[in-house]
Every structure is written in structure tokens, then in C-alpha cells.
Amino acid sequence: MNNAMSRLAILKGKVLHVLFLMIAISLYQNAKAGPVERDQDYIGSIIKLNKKKFSLVELFTIAETQTGVRFAYDALELNVNEPVEVSAKKLRLKELLSEINKQSGASFEWSKNIVTVIPPQKNQRNITADQTRTDVSGKVVDKNGHPVFKAVVLVKGSTTGTMTDENGKFKINAKPGDVLEIRYVGYQSIEVKVTNTSDITVVLEETNVILNDVVVVGYGTQKKTNLTGAVGVVKMEDMETRPLTNAGMALQGTVAGVYALQSSGKPGDDGAVIDIRGVGTFGDNSPLVLIDGVPGNINDVSANDIQSISVLKDAASSSIYGSRAANGVILVTTKKGTAGKIKVNYNAYIGTQSPTRLPHVLNSVDYTTLYNEASLNSGGAIVYPDATIQKYAAHNDPMFPDIDYFKVYYGDASTRNHRLSLSGGADNINYAFMVGQLNQDGVLVGTNYKKTDFRSNIDGYFLKDKKLRISAKLAGNLGVKNEPTDLWSAEWYATLAPIHPLKNADGKWVSVNGERNFYGEIKEGSTAQSKRYNFSGQMEGEYKILNGLSAQVTYGYNVTSSKANAFHANVTLYNESGSTTDLASNLTVTNETDVQTLLTSLLKYNKAIGKHEVTVLGGYSEEEFTYDWESGYRANFVNNTQRVLSLGDASTQTNNAGSYDLGLRSYFGRINYNFDGKYLFEANIRRDGSSRFAQGNQWGTFPSFSGGWVMSKERFMEKLDWLSHLKLRASWGRLGNQNINTYYNGSDILSSGRNYSLGGTLYSGVAVTAMTNKQLTWETAQQLDFGVDLVLKNNFEFTADYFDKRTKNLLLIQPIPLTMALSAPYANAGEVQNKGIEASLTYRKEFSNGLKLRGTINASHIVNKITSMNVAEQLTSPKAIKVGAAINSFYGYKMDGIYQISDFTWQNNSDPTVAYADRTYTLKPGVVKVSNYTAQPGDIKYKDLNKDNVVDMNNDREIIGSQFPDLTYAFNFNAEWKGFDLGFFLQGVKGVQGYTYYEIATPFSGFANMGSWWLNRWTPQNPSNTLPRLTLDGVRNNIHSSFYMENASYLRLKNVELGYSISPRILSRAGIKSLRLYGNVQNAFTITKFKGFDPEQTVSQTRAQAFPQVRVMTMGVNVNF
Template identity: 35%
Template sequence: MKQLTTTSNHLLLLFLLCLATNLDLFAQGQKVSGTVSEPKGTFLPGVSVLIKGTTHGSITDYDGKFDLEIPSGTKDPILIFRYLGYKTQELPVGTKSVFNITLIEDAEQLKEVVVVGFGEQKKENVTGSLETMDKKLIKDRPVTSTSSLFQGTMPGVVATQTSGQPGADNMSIIVRGSSSINSTPALIIVDGMPAEMNNINPQDIESMTVLKDAAATAIYGARAAGGVILITTKRGEDGKVSFGYNGYVGLQTPTKEHQFVGAVDYMEMRNQARVNDGALPLYTEDQINEYRDGTKQGANWRESILKSSALQQQHNLTVSGGSDKIKYYGSGSFFDQEGLTANTNFQRYNMRMNVDAKINDRLNTHFRTHIANSSRTQPTRSVGSAFYNANIYSPVDPVKWDNGEWNYVRNGNPQRWLEEGGDRISDLMYTQMMLGADYKIANGLTAYIDYNMNYMHDRGTAFNNQHDYYGANGDLVKSEPNWYEDYNASNLYSGLQARLDYEKNFANHYIKGMIGYSHESKTNNNGQMTKYNYLTNSIHVIDGGSMNPTDWRMDGTASEWAIQSVYARLNYAFKDKYLFEANVRVDGSSKFAQNNRHGVFPSFSAGWRISEEGFLKDADWLTNLKVRASWGQVGNQNIPYYDWTATLATGSAVIGDQGVSSVYYDKTANPNIKWETKETTNIGLEGDFFGRLIGFSVDVFKNRTNDILMNVPVPPQFGYDAPRVNAGVVDNNGWEVSLRHNNSIGEFQYFVNLNMFDNRNNVVDILNTGPWIEDDGRVFTDVGAPMKSWYGYKSDGIYQTDEEALANTAHYELTNGRIKAGDIKLIDSNGDGVIDGDDRELIGDPNPHYMFGINLGGSWKGFDFNILFNGALQRDVVLLNEAAMPFALQATPHEWMKEKAWPNTNELPILREDFTVNDPGRYFSDFWVQDGKYIRLKNVTIGYTFKQSFLSKVGATNARLYVSGDNIWSSSSLWSPTVDPEIDNGGRGSSYPQVSVYTTGVSINF
């Protein structure tokens, strides 16, 4: 920590020195004025006019006029005229006082190229819905995992992080919401091949593009129902070899920390809860006073397992260069993250090499290799279990007795099993290699071929230490056995892709076609052995345990999968004004029986560049305006490998003193299952004004997923799972809006990007078997409602008097206790005079709505900053179980319950120890559904890039210092100010906390 503080102080001092050395003083001098226009004579507002080498400048007004005073003493002043979308001009002032300037359009700036499936397209000609991440967000922000870059930065993309635990903080990424009861994760394509996103070093990424509608994704067919994320890694460039270093050190702290009552408040509140139930107090006043006056010390179980901070660091080295014959880019990185609890940490090593070689004028080859090795350490018992128990244990119970022995409370001692319970270590090796070539057969006709191989091997070991628990008097209370676990998991993926591209321009016509073939396969193997009752905690090998057959267990599985595909695409443009695209892909997957193995996934899209029409051609304020529409189908094969056939499972048992093996059917077969098919319709409008000074895009979409695979309900006595059938239908409709603004004022360049989106899913059919009720009756899926909605009773506040409550007691089917003042008033929704399960209905939607992101940044004289907000304007979250009824479940109340419980307020019911209508486990009601809208300051990054005049003296080409903070601040409508708004676990705090990370780093190139 001391070293980190010293480093931060040095960097702060360096920042201040940089600021001091870049200040300029001005005095009055020569005045100049003039106008700025484009070639057609239209005056340009907002043009930056700057005196070179200074911060002194002006901008043109709406009529393109500017006035500027050059400070006296300025030697040989030069004016710089800068405007987005136009070439920068520099003019010496000399003795002139009036400048009438014409800026020339920069065609290369305006013709942005974006990555699409199997190729690239000019952005202005794209007819599908896609979004490319701003390179500034990739380049300048230090992140622990690639997936975190998606939070708040792209409309339609929801990235959710529910844990900050080292090695387990990868986010789930959903594109345009859920459209199937089955999982539909986004397909990740890295350099043209499927890959794992979070094995990638973020520093190696050149660009990221999200494909959303079927026009953009249908070319990937079978696996594109959840959208497609295209990642391109960096390449070498012509020129001499360049070396680079980028590294940072960061400090992690919990974003929000659950606060529980101390011993005195706990004892008083529990006594009150018992009195409210008509029982005697549990604690005497003398017992409470022992904790009040310090005679006895209460425990804070959560603080006992959670550190206030932990370090993380990353270091990255790169080398790149090349010539007209060969280009190369290589990198190596090391990432180390300590945990906020004992025995949790994560390390990852990455190496990458990208080589592109030009053999001759027709043949090019490319080679990509990526190796990622990681090691994750965690306790043998889950960290989530440790937090859960630490949250419910009474503060009256000590963590350790006065004699130094660990206290055993119900499920054990969370601090002991984190610190002394044993280690679970997972070492993962991931290797990806790709070799490819492209050959120019004739003008416009090129052949491509790529072969890709991914291999993953995960080796893990775990040893749970034997330990004893003793009471305050030294008597043995509990003894926990030791055990050892050894497991291996591996998978091998291979893929071959070959395609022909044809491109032709003639007269006013542009045609581009592609046809391709791919074959992919994957095999999975894993095995595990566990042994119990070791003689000592020092032997960590599988043959060191008991040889008694009752003390060991072995498991293992093997599976394989393959898919074969052909695909084609046709693009046509007339006068770069009228655009058309068609895609089709045919997939054959081994996850289906032969009669339904193949799926056909077409898409069609069109675009009209309205800005190219004659009636708008001379509208100088309009740079681009395009309307586009698409329809298409994509598939979902993200289902178990062998749903189409009956499968056997193995088991073991002990008969007498002999271990025996068994084989049995674990489910029935349905050879008629087929693809889930998602049909999408999208209409979009996008535009840019004043040379991309202002831009926007709007999309409206309607998706329907047909033939969703579902399990047929069967009685438990059936013995095994019923077959899955194609029966479900789900609609998912929504919209997306993004606004962007880029400009410069003098040497200050800035940008503002805003996005907002929403989608709503609705179940159309679930095989007439609904409603499906899960999670103790709280989660509901049925026709006409969103998937997995909150399901329960409607409420009408809290009973204020016993008389009012007694008048309604007969309406409840209670198993324990009666209704009284302070209890939740439930509504008899169906009016039958009885409040029972038939009164339950839809009471909340767990899906966030009106998600938004705000990103703004700028640069001035070497300084730069970037600020990112994200959030949701509508979100239903719930308070469950221990968080709502702590004493009924033998848990500790949160601090905020002390002031909010009735009769202090009507925000929470009366404290009770009995299970009553207040229990969300038995009578889950909308009383416990909270407004979960929130806003979060996701990231702030501030940097300084040194001047070339300084860097040339030390042989560097670029150097930047930066400080950054992630998850800095948040505000929500939740009852508890200590609950992180993005982590939804019923308000119980029963998972590893979300973390804030504050980093200081440097990047330098030679």
C-alpha cells in the first residue's frame, strides 16, 4: 500500500509539472478576421481557428465569420483551420488581416469502414443494424475484462456484472434482450473465428462491432439468435519496429457495503419482535447492558471476512512493425488481482502474435496465435456461502471465543473456512491458432481460406482441511472431515472456412457477392475424483486418502458436436443511393436428428440514402441521411448436445461393503426436435449533419422466436426427465436511440455520446402448460406476460390498528400467527372472500427498461478525459427472505430496518419472529417489489500525453500518464443505500460484492 501511495504521489507531481510547462501568456497584438466556407460557398459554423503552438484561438459563428487577436511577440504566427470531415489547413499570417478560407472535404474521414460478418463495408452503405464501439473507449480505459467495455457504451447491449470476485467477474452480455426461454448468448467472433471473449487481453483489441438484426447476423445462422460480437485484434503496420509498454496498478474497494445492526440493537429489536408475537423477550436488560457498556464485545461477521481494499495490476508489452512484404504485431501481458476476502485471487498471462505476409501480388497469408494461461484460487467452500452466513449470524455470537478457539455457528464459521478451510485452485490453459490465405484469382475475384483451432484445458485441485471446533469451555463441538478433489476438463474446437468474394463497379452500379463453406467441430471431456478422510492435511494427492469404497467418488463425461454450413451474400448499390443486401445460410448441426438437422436462415435488407437525392444534394448542412429496413431469420442451437436421443447415465452405490456401478436412462428421446428460429424485422434511420458535427441513429425492431424447445411437465414418479419439444413462442420488441456530437473549440476537442434503448418480451405460447411457477412460487412464466416475471399478491399498505387487522384475519389461510397492526394488508384480488394462492398475479418485471449510457470526453494541449455514466430508468427488484423477515429466519437485520420498521414508518412492516403475511417466502407480494432505477458513474479517466519535443529527447514516440476510476458512484431508489443497484440477490448481500477500482498507469512507445 505504501508503494502504491508513493507511486500515486509521483504521478500527481508529474501531472502538475506538465500543466505548469504548458501554460502560455498572451498580450495584445495584430487582429485578423475572415470567413470559412466549403467549396460550394456555404459558410461553415463552428470551425476551429487556432494560432499554431498556442491555446489562443476562436471559432466561426453561424455565418462562418471569425475574429482573432494575435498576441504581440508571437513569432511567425500560423493559423490552423480545423473542422470535422474537412482537411485541416495551415496558413501563415504575415501582414494579412483578412482571411477568406475554403475548406476541402476529406473523403477518407467521411467514408468510415466498419467490420461486418466475413468482411468490411463502408458504413454509409450498411443496411443492417450494427454498432461499432468508439475506439477511444477501447484505447484509453484500463479494464480487467473485455466484457466490461460494453456497459453503457452501445445501445441495445446489456452487460451485467453480478460479482467482483477475482476470476469470476465476467459479465453476461445480452443483445436486444431475451427472446427465448433457453439461453441465447451473443456469438463471439475474434479475427473471423469463434472464441472466448474474456481470454482476450483488452490491450490487443483494435475494434469491436455488435451485429443486432438478422440482416447483419443471418450470415452466422445457427448461433446468431443472441446477436454477434465481432472483435478484431491489432495488426502490424509498415515502418520500423515499435515497442510499447502499458501498465497500471489499481486499488479495489467494495462499491456499497451492507450494514447490519450491532449486538445491542439486535437484542433490542429481537426482543421487540418476540413481544409483537405475544412471546417473552429473549434477552434481559442486564444481558443487553453487558454489550452496551463494553463488558462483552459483539461481532461484525461481515467485516470479519471482508477486507477494506485489495490491489490489482496489469502490465502489457507490445512489438510491431513491418514492410510492404510482411507485417507483425506481438504482445505479452500479465494481470494479477487480489481478492477482498482471504484465499481469493486471480492471475492471467496472455501472449499474442499476428503476422501478415504478402507472398506476391496475388497471394497473401496470415497467421494468428493467442495463448492465455490463468490461475484462480478460491476457498473449497463457496465465497457466496461465506457472505450469506456472515450476513445472517447474530452479532451476539463471537467469531472466536475468549480462549482463541473458533466459534461454530449453525453452518460453520465463514472466517475460518476462508482463512483455514483449504484451497480450490483452477489452472486454465487456452490456445488459439489460425492460419489463412487469400488469393486474387482475377480483378474483383478473391478466394479466402482459414483454418482455426482452439484448445482449452482446465486442471483443478481442491483440498478441504480437517478442523475441529471447540466451545468456550474447551469441549469439542464439531469436527469437519478433510477431502481432496482432482478434476480435468478439456475441449478442442476446430474450424475450416473457405469463401469466394466478387466485387465489381460499372457505371452507376456496384455489386459484391460472396459464397462460402465452413465446417466446425468440438469435443469435450472431463473427469473428477474425490476422496475423503485423509490422515493429515499435508498430503494433497489422490491416493493419500482412505481406500474404503464409501470414501471415494468418480465422475466423468464426454461429448462432441459438429456443424457444417454454406452461406452466401449479395450486395447491390445504385449510385451509392439505393442499397440492397441478401444473405442466406444453411446449417446442419449434430444437435438435431437427421430428419431435422438442417436449418435455412435468410435475410433481406434495403437502404435509401436520402441525402444523395437531388432535392437534398445541395443541403450543405446535411452530410448523410439514410433509412434502412430489414427482415430475416436466425437460429438457436444453444441446447444440450443430445436432446434428440435417449441418453444413458452412470452412477455408483455401496451394497454391503462393496462399491457397484450402475447404468440408467436419464431422459427420454424426441427425434423430432428442430431449430428454434428467431424472425426479426428492423427499421432504422441514421444521419449526420455539418460534416458529422452531429449524428444520430434510431432503430425500431420486432422479434419473434418460434419453436422454442421446452420440457413437457411429467409427474415426479416418472423417474427421469421428459423429452423436450418445440412448443414455445416469445415476442421481443423494442427501440434504440443514439445521439453523438463531436467538435473542437480552439485546441479543445470534445465529444458527447448518448444512447437509450428498451425492449419488452412477451410469452405468446408455452404448450398450454402454463403458468410455469418457479423459485418458491415467486417467478412466473405464462402467456401474455414477460418471461420469469415476479408473481405474488397485491398489497394495500399496512394495517394501522389491531381492530382493522382482526376484521380481516379470517380471509387468510395462515399456518402460523394472526394478523395484527403493522402487518402487510394483502388484497383479495379475485373477490372470493379468501386470500390464498388463487389471488396471485403478475406484480413485477425483472428485466431492466429504458437503459441508457452517457459518454463524454475531450482533449486539450495533451490532457484528455473520458466520463461514462450508465443506468436504467425502470427496473423491478425485490427484497427477499432474510432481508425482509430476519428474525423469522434467524438472521440479522440491516441497519436501515431499525428506523423504517412500523410504527416508525409505513415503509416496512412490524418486526416479527413468526412467519406471517409479512413473509415474502410464503406471501410474496408487491410490497417487497422495489423501484430499482439507478444511475452509475461507471468510469472516469484522465490522462496527459507528453509533447513530442520532450519525447524526442528520450527516444520515445508517445507517452501518456493516466488515472482512472471504475464504479465510482451510484444513486438508486432502493430502500437500502448500501445495496449495489446492479446486483440483485434479494437485497441479502449473499454474493461477493461489486468493486470500485482506482488505477494509475502509464503507456509509452519507442
């Protein structure tokens, strides 16, 4: 640990020196730049020119193509054919406009990406009209027939031009045979031949910007239109005002094939569980996350600091990352600065949180009444006489309470978030700085979380033509989390029966049946506090060696250090008899440090010859991981306030420590070929060596191939004017997985702390405690993908993929006989298949009245199945590993109704006047019986699978449910109009089961309450066929079966937001560019039949110890200066 911290200190010093230097350069360059008459997002763009002399219109066209700006001008006022001679073949847009200004006298005004050209004085121009021409009139409209205002109309090959009025009408001097060129920002230019002098109607089509989007892929970027793999993209502008406490939740419902669920609402631990195209392993199924190219935790990045997220779903897209890409790859790109003056953004919200739902449970009267019934059914006596029940009903004695413990432990809580960002740049440097703080109280008593974070990204450009780029990235966060010690106990005690008192008449804490009073312990100071520090630094240099050839080196450093103090307070509890129980205080301190370094070297080459374009990438990377931990324990502290380990009783102390080191070395390459933007091909290969495996099995090779055919560029598709883009894709690849025990290196594991007796004396030593498998090798996943991308000119975008992913050599712990007293080894156990289909449909529309609409619906259907096993199936309840079933499917007996009185005969010649509880029942012949107990009326009847009329463990258990949904779907909608904006997000799953075998679902489990649905249990007067009778032993009904399986499908309004942006004309006086006020509701409502805490929580949860989801209502402001 000392070595790790020493390395951290050295790196911090170096990085901070570089950071301060870069900031100083930034401020100097920015001050030197002075005021610039431009929009700063585009002014620094580089324009490449292939000659010296151009006309104005040629320069405008080239600049539009290479930078994304659009020029607007009146061709009657401006001589667009005026020659301009440029000084260099590579100029920044600012420099180009300056040269145009000097030579033509034209000046420029900016509005976002639109440059309005202001011509010189009319007496300085030489615009003449051909006297043989006459006025030609017409109208320019969009595809909906709405007039296009200020469209430019030019007579091609001349200096004659005009602009349309607010009705879309124009009049221009031309003659029959002339060609009119019509242009407008955001629309495709069109040429029309003049055949008459009036009634020319021109319909403009919008430019499809979707296809020009740049997508972040492995070690680079690609235009969306050139992608051959399955890549999903999340643009974060829609997420900036959502109260996302972690960035992982931005993936929920936004990318088809990605299943993200929030397994907890606990502050600091409410991150998303993310599966990409199903679960393909028995181990960790988490995808690889890279933040600006360096492995990291997505929840260490604020959602507000992210520019975009790319999800690499198929093997062709992911194989460049090889051994850790089997579960998919998530590429997070953080925001950068752009050339121009400093831009300041402040975003803040405050809000309140509450549990989305809490189970409905019994009150004291109902609980005691049903308890008496269960006691009689179990052969016992009345436990709570009527007089006692009346005391509970009176509500005037603290020792006979009626407490809903869910309401005791859970309640409303506040949340606050503040974020500030600054960005800008000059000719040679761009920068972005971001800082924020989140304060989140928990809805469970005693829980809260505070996180402070910062991030800085600096890019510097050096040497002639800026051949050298050096980037420095620095980020850090400190999270402080407080929660009750033994949090799982707090969650369990929330299920307590209502009859257990909290305090006696003297206000003293009362024990629960002679045991703990966890609420009292929390109030007396039993608290676990953890502090987690994360720091990451990255230096990157890129040098352009030749035209199209560049080299890049990246070094990344990431350290996470945490310190946890778990303190149990000394509490005196009073029993009902008057005696007391003292709970001794104790403290456990745990320190952990995790250090990860990455060195990556890349060589990139791009060459275009005619219609052919080739891009080649080669690289090498080396990663190292080190982990150290230590813990100490002492008990019997003097008081509950001085929580220092040394103040505890030394005779009670224990300590422990451990560490490990891992390494990964990789070589990789990629080649892309593009012919005329029509035929696309990509091949990747990566070779990884991992220290987790024994020699001979450490290296794995992971190739992939993909291709695309842009059919819409074929001549036979040209007549389909409703089609903008149609591309067919296909890919195949093989990926790896090394996620096994971190100590696993092919050698048997030795552990200390083992005592040996030699000659009657005990000696401390070491022993083999775990077996290893020296033949263990990589888990490999092969995936086949077929996809289609379709863009229609009526604003629709559609993407669909079919995939078949097969994971072989599954890494699974192989059971060994208990008599060996060793931890079991891993084995390459079998194969699992995930196949399915995913689709996404997006609609965009902008109306002439300013209304903008955007909606996206996506869905995916995945079938998960174990296809083979090399070791024995693990048929245990409630989960099993079984060929033909999904991974970890629920396994048990299948409920087949309830035994009714008519299924039995009983003593006294079946005299119906004999009391139900006094009868001795015998099953009638032919009625299925259970092997290990005698069934009674009201007990659950189980299905006899092998038809031998006896239900037993070996022959009559089956798969009773799956934790993976058949269908996941989502719908996102956004609308904007006259400053108002409205957005909502619906997300849901179908065909998934939840297992509700937990305290309130199993009657009279320990000291727990029961769900209110048990009021409808089986009785002779209410012969239910869905709920069994009540008993105290639970032998007959509290066993793993489909009775405890529930439909966990749901549809949730995950987010709804309403905002209003104040007019810039009002704000400009105060120096504010934009100001938006908004209100947001997260987890607004849920439609489900599930009776547990929350259907979205991890469906493998089998108990009530689950921190509930929270509904968050916030109000906020987003300001740009």
C-alpha cells in the same frame, strides 16, 4: 481426453513451426528494408493507376484518395503540373514517392498522415507569372470564422499558387475569370471564381470522415455509409487505459440496444452478462462471439489487444451466422501490425479496490433487542435479558461480540496490470506481438486472481503483386484463481448476526451454534484453486484468383483446459459449552478439456461497372466440439498442507467422468448491390445442420434481406447544405437457436452407476435417466428493423432503429410427473416478442485553440413479452412463465399495506388498557383475510385480486416485477486540450425491479443479521404501513410478495479519467514518441434506492450470496517508443 490432448500437441507443433518461420521472415525483411523517410502506417499502401503519365497534382490527388494521406505544398514553389511517368500501374506509396523524387527533384517530410512536399531549388524550377495578372488577396476561414493556417491556394490550370498565413490571409497573382482552388488537410476542397482582386473570403467545410469508416461485418468489411443493417461499433482507443479486467465490459453503455451488466466483482469471474435487444429465449441468451472470425470467449482477449468490436444487432446483419445468431453477434478484431519499423507500447496501472456498497446491518444491542421483541410477538419469552445485552454493549468479552461480518469478510484489495506490445512490418510481412499480466486481489477474504496472456498476429504476402496472403494468429492465457472452498458459504456467512463469536478467550475458533466457522476454515487453509489454460491458433490463406475474385480458407483451433482443486481443511471448533467439533478434511479434483475446431472456406467476388457495384460471397464451414471431464474425491487427510488426492483415505474415494461431441455444418452466401452509393441492397442465406437434433430436424435455413436509400445523394436534397448524410434502412431476417442440453440428440439418455438386484445380488448397470423429444426442432427468431442514419455538417451524428423480434418454437423443459423419475424433455413451447427503439447521438467539435470535445448519448427501450405457450404456464414463485408477461417475471402476492389495530376487534371488550401482546385479535367483517394463517396487527396485507375477501395462492398471485429494464441509457464524454484529457462515462437503467428476499431482508433468517431499516418496523407505537412487525416464524410475512420487490433503477458514474500527455519535443531526446500519465476511477458513485448489494448485479439474484461490485482507483502510464 487423451485424443483431444494429442490433437492439441500436434497442432501446437505445427503452429509454432509456422510462427517461428514467419518471425524469421519478418526480422529479415525488416532489416532489409532499412530506414524509410515516411510514416509507417501509410508508406506500404498500394496505389492503383490507370495510365503511365500524370502531372504531380494528379498523382497527389490519387494518392490522397486511395491511402488517406494528405499532401501540403506551396504551389508558387512547386510546379504541380510537371509531368511524371510511372513504371507500373500498381505501386506502393513509398515507390511512387521515390519515382516522383527522381523525376522532379521534390522530397518529402512526414507528420502522421500529412506529407509536406519540399520543392527542388528555385533555380531549377520554371515558374512564370502571367504579366497580365495582378495580385488577388483574400482570407480562408473555417465555418466558425477562425483563420485556416497554411491552406493551399492554387490558380486552377496553372502553376501559380501560395499558402495562407497564420491569420488565414493570402495574396496570389491572378486575373478576373480565373478559378482559385483552395485545399487544406481535413477539409473539403473548394473552387472560387475571381471577380475582383481583393476581399475574397473562403469558408472551408470539414471532411466528414465518419462516413468513410470501415466496419467489420460477417466474413468481411463494409464502409459505414454502405451498411443496410443495424451494426454498432466500439472503437477501443478510449478503453485502453480503463481498468477493464475483461473485454466484455467495453460494451457497457457504448452501443444502443446492448444491455451489459457486471454480475459480480469476483476476480476471474467478473465478466459481463450481455443481452442484445432483449432476452428471446428461456435458455442461454449469450450472443455469438467471434474473435478474428473464430468462435471464442470475449474475456479471453485483453481489451488492450482489440482494435474494434462490431455488434450485429438485427437479423439482416446476423443471418450469415445462422443457427447461433438469434441472440446477436459480436465480432472482435484484434490489432495487427503495419508496414514500418517496430513500434513498442507499454501500458501499466496499479490501484486499489473496495466494495461499491455493503448493506447497513444491526449492531449486537439492536439485534438482541429486536430479537426479544420478535419472540414476544411469536408467543415466546425474552431470550436476551438486560444483563446479557449489556455484555454485548461492553465490548470486552469475545464470547459476547459486536461484529459486522461484512467488514470481516470484505475489505480493500490491490490490482496491478502490465501490458507490452510490439508491432511493425516490411514490404511482405506485418506483425504484432502482445503480452500482459493481471494481478487482482479480491475484496472478499481469501480471493485473488492472476492471469498471464499473449497474442501474436502475423500477415505474410507472397507471389507477384502479393496475390497470396497467409496469416497466422496465436494466442494463449493462463488464469489462476484462488477462493475459499464453497465460496457461496463465505458469502452467506458474511450476513451472520453480530452476536456470533469468531474466537474464544483462548484464541480458538468458535463454532456458530454448533455448526461451521467459515472464516476460521479460510484462515486454516480451506481453499479452492482453479487453473484455466486457453490456447487458440488460426491459419488463414487468401489467394487473388482474378481481378475482384479471391478465395479464402481459415482453420481455427481453440482448446480450454482447467484443473480445479477444492480443499476443506481439518479444523477444530470450540462450542460455548466447552466441547469441540472436528471438521474433517477432504479434497475434490476436477479436470476439464474443451476443444473446438473450425474450418471455413470462402469465395468472394467484387465487380464495379459504371455506377453499379456487385459483391458476392459464398462459403462453407464445419465446426466440431468435444468436451471431456473427470473428477475424484477423498477425505481424511493427514494434515492441511499435503493436498494430493492419493494421500487421502482410500475408503472415502469417489470418482466420475463424462464426455460429449457436437458438430455443426453450414453453407452460406451473400450478395450486395450498390447503385451510385445511393441505392443499397443485401441478401443473405445460411443453411445449418446440427447434431443436437434428431434426424429429420437437424437442418435449418435462415435467410435475410435488407435495403438502404441514401437520400442525401438525391438532387432534391442538394440545397440542404447543413446535411452531410441521410440514409433510411429496412431489414428482415430469420435466425436460429440450438442452445439446448449438449447431450440432446433425439435419443433417450443412458447413465451408468445404476444398481440392479437380480437373484438377491446387486449388479452395476445403466438406465434411462432422461427423456428426449424426437420432434424437437430449431428455435427461430424473425426480426424486422427500420433505421435511419443522419450526419449533420455541424458535427452531429444520429442513428435510430425500431425493431420487432419474435422468437418462435421456444426451447423449454416441459414438466412431467415426478413418478416417472426421469429428467424432463425439451419441447418447442411458444413464442416471445422483443420490440423496441434505440437511438444514439454523437457530437464532435474541434476548436481553433486546440480544444477537442466529443460526447455520445445513447438509449434503448425494449418491451419483452411472452405472446403464446404450447405447454402449461409455469406459475411458480418467485418467478413465473406466463403469457402476456416478460420472461421469468417475478410472481407473487401484491402487498396492500399493513394490518393496523383498527382492522381488528379483540377480547376484554376492546379494553385499550390490555397489553398489546395479550390480546386475541379477530378481523372485522369486510377486511380481507389470508387463507392459510390468521393475520395479526402489523402483518402484511395482500391484495385480493378476485374480490372474494380471501387471499389465496390459486387466485390472488400476479406479476409483481420484471428483471428487464424499461430504459437503458449512457453518456460518454471526452475532452482534450494542450496535453490534458478528461473523460467520464455515466450509465444507468430505469424501470427494473430487484428481488430482495434474502437473509438480511427477511428478519431472523437462520443465523443472519438484519438490515438496519428494520429499526423502523411496525409496532403499536410506530404503526408503519411499509414494514411489518417482527416475528420469529416468518409464516405471515416471509412469503414471496411485492414487499420484497425494490426499485433497482440506478445511475452510475461508471468511469472517470484524467490524463496528461507530455510534449513530444521533450520526449524525443529520449527516443520516446509519446508518454501519457493518467488516473482512473471505476464505479465512482451510484445513485439508487436499492437496498441490496448492488443494483447492477444480476437482478434475478434472490439471496445475499452475491460478490459485491468493486470501486477501482488506479494510476497508470502509457508509453510509445
